[in-house]
Amino acid sequence: MKKIIALLLLCATVQVQAAPFAKGDPAIGKKLFDQHKCNSCHVKIVEGDASAIFTRPDRKVTNPQQLVAQMNRCSGNIGVKLTPQDEQNLGAYLNQNYYKFK
Numbered sequence: 001m002k003k004i005i006a007l008l009l010l011c012a013t014v015q016v017q018a019a020p021f022a023k024g025d026p027a028i029g030k031k032l033f034d035q036h037k038c039n040s041c042h043v044k045i046v047e048g049d050a051s052a053i054f055t056r057p058d059r060k061v062t063n064p065q066q067l068v069a070q071m072n073r074c075s076g077n078i079g080v081k082l083t084p085q086d087e088q089n090l091g092a093y094l095n096q097n098y099y100k101f102k
Helices: 002-013 026-035 038-046 064-077 084-099
Strands: none
Touching: 026 038, 026 084, 038 064, 064 084
């Protein structure tokens, strides 16, 4: 019985990791994506369907941290500074629609 209680206590102390971009609103992220015309640049890169940049087999972004870094590189290219909340909102939109990070 003591072992079971100890195991339960140990499990209770394990930190639960929140879903990526849990503080973001995908609808606001979509508005940011459209407002900054993100797809106009993506079309040039992939020469066609702009959403292919997110789903191509050799995509560079493979985790939420890389996604935030890439969003900041892209926004910097167009002269936009993302706030931490913008990162959450835009990340929530992109994750919900393309990346599916857990």
